[in-house]
Amino acid sequence: QVQLVESGGGLVQPGGSLRLSCAASGFTFSNYVMKWVRQAPGKGLEWVSLINGDGAYTNYADSVKGRFTISRDNAKNMLYLQMNSLKPENTTVYYCVSGNSQGQGTQVTVST
DSSP, X not given: XXXXXXXXOEEEOTTXXXXXXXXXXXXXXXXXXXXXXXXXXXXXXXXXXEEOTTSXXXXXXXXXXXXXXXXXXXXXXXXXXXXXXXXXXXXXXXXXXXXXXXXXOEEEEEOO
């Protein structure tokens, strides 16, 4: 079955960087659009970014445009999110999504 496992979250100071990873299995990874979403406590899911199957097309929420970069390695079935210039308001759990499946999430905390 579809399995998505995120990693790479942690505690970082404002202005710092983190690289999130998502290991995918159970489906033909290169055939699918992949997304990163996030969910703050008490709030709904917020779309962050998406990338098409071959990586040629990407899109970002306005709030992260210019700071976050989504990428994928289809040979390794891996999805990435490079997050730069992090802000305290970026603190939340980040999930990778494929279709109706999402992983367990990885916590990102931006704080001094």
